Amino acid sequence: MLTVSKNRPLLTTITGSLPRPGWFGANLQGRPFSLAMTDVAFREQYADGVASFLTDQTRAGLDLLTDGDARCDCDVGGRSWFGYPAERLNGLSGHHVGRGGTASSRDKQPGDLMFEVLETRVLPKVVGPISRGPLEYARVWKSAQRLTRKPVKFGAISGQMVATSVYDTHYKDRRRLIMALSEAMNAELTELAGAGCQVIQIEEPAIHGMVGVDDKEVSSDFLVEAFNREVAGLRAKTEVWAHTCWGNPAAQRTETKRRFYTPALPYFNKLDVDVVTFEAADNGGDEIADFAKAIGDDKKICIGVISHRTLQVERPDDVADLIRRALKVIPKERLIISTDCGFGRQGMSRLHAFYKMVSLVRGTNIVRRELGLEEADVLAADPAGALI
Numbered sequence: 001m002l003t004v005s006k007n008r009p010l011l012t013t014i015t016g017s018l019p020r021p022g023w024f025g026a027n028l029q030g031r032p033f034s035l036a037m038t039d040v041a042f043r044e045q046y047a048d049g050v051a052s053f054l055t056d057q058t059r060a061g062l063d064l065l066t067d068g069d070a071r072c073d074c075d076v077g078g079r080s081w082f083g084y085p086a087e088r089l090n091g092l093s094g095h096h097v098g099r100g101g102t103a104s105s106r107d108k109q110p111g112d113l114m115f116e117v118l119e120t121r122v123l124p125k126v127v128g129p130i131s132r133g134p135l136e137y138a139r140v141w142k143s144a145q146r147l148t149r150k151p152v153k154f155g156a157i158s159g160q161m162v163a164t165s166v167y168d169t170h171y172k173d174r175r176r177l178i179m180a181l182s183e184a185m186n187a188e189l190t191e192l193a194g195a196g197c198q199v200i201q202i203e204e205p206a207i208h209g210m211v212g213v214d215d216k217e218v219s220s221d222f223l224v225e226a227f228n229r230e231v232a233g234l235r236a237k238t239e240v241w242a243h244t245c246w247g248n249p250a251a252q253r254t255e256t257k258r259r260f261y262t263p264a265l266p267y268f269n270k271l272d273v274d275v276v277t278f279e280a281a282d283n284g285g286d287e288i289a290d291f292a293k294a295i296g297d298d299k300k301i302c303i304g305v306i307s308h309r310t311l312q313v314e315r316p317d318d319v320a321d322l323i324r325r326a327l328k329v330i331p332k333e334r335l336i337i338s339t340d341c342g343f344g345r346q347g348m349s350r351l352h353a354f355y356k357m358v359s360l361v362r363g364t365n366i367v368r369r370e371l372g373l374e375e376a377d378v379l380a381a382d383p384a385g386a387l388i
């Protein structure tokens with residue numbers, strides 16, 4: 001059900017992750033979050049880090065905030081996006097060196113940046129039946145939400161994306177592995193929704209990534225079925241988003257070649273979610289009409305108007321142009337404004353991420369003004385705060 005985005009045309013947010021402050025070097029290193037929070041150095045750095053993420057987003061004027069994915073360790077290419085659940089779910093243990101799951105080898109040979117990403121994606125292997133472990137999503141979310149009255153979205157990797165990266169010695173069957181991961185995640189996310197989290201973002205269906213890799217798996221609807229198992233019951237309690245993108249490790253596309261959403265769109269429309277997010281900045285917005293055609297009225301469409309792959313900060317005018325183009329095919333009531341993906345996977349500095357967020361809101365404000373909608377207060381752009 002819609003909560004935060006209900007009656008909020010052109011709601012603004014970011015995907016989730018943010019670059020850490022330089023002084024935030026403490027990592028969970030496999031510990032349960034609640035245990036790490038008894039460690040003075042970790043607790044201080046974590047709590048202050050989250051506070052700085054929330055302050056930056058508030059100064060930018062965003063409507064829906066995130067905790068910057070602060071639970072993720074500082075590791076190569078955002079390994080921890082996979083590692084956080086893989087190191088905590090029951091049924092996984094040890095560590096596997098080598099390519100796990102079904103990771104494709106295209107563009108990932110020695111000499112390619114993505115090879116180094118895969119080389120360092122050392123994760124526990126599946127050694128027994130998978131069930132919930134100490135993921136503690138509700139505690140992690142609360143530790144951010146208690147610092148602000150603005151809503152904090154919680155985003156986390158999907159079971160099917162975990163499955164693409166872990167080495168399975170137990171199920172030896174991709175479908176059984178994916179379904180077990182989906183069921184464990186559902187239990188975790190149900191607790192998170194029950195704790196009061198108003199927006200939960202699942203990152204992401206594996207559907208678009210599997211087009212051209214295993215078309216039969218896509219056309220069988222299995223990935224839709226598994227995704228919907230993962231989110232089963234959540235929409236009765238909270239607003240559910242499906243994030244989609246073309247990759248983020250060290251700000252890279254996971255495959256160099258440009259790929260298109262088109263073949264995956266009918267499957268996205270079957271996902272049991274309130275909002276589907278799409279990259280629209282990195283690809284110049286030229287698929288927006290396709291999103292509008294394929295995604296039914298029961299869902300909102302969230303477009304990225306800021307790229308996580310470039311360091312040049314988009315100008316507010318360019319952001320406004322992209323939003324105006326989207327509004328030609330998507331009514332403002334169904335349009336949400338975000339980034340293509342997160343900023344925090346070893347891709348850019350805090351400085352870049354901050355001004356990209358500010359530009360996102362300043363650009364949205366231009367369109368809000370044209371439509372007679374209330375503008376967001378962008379504290380960062382208030383001349384009264386300038387030191388010169």
Ligand SMILES: [Zn+2]
Pocket residue numbers: 015203243244245246247248340341342
């Ligand atoms: Zn993404």
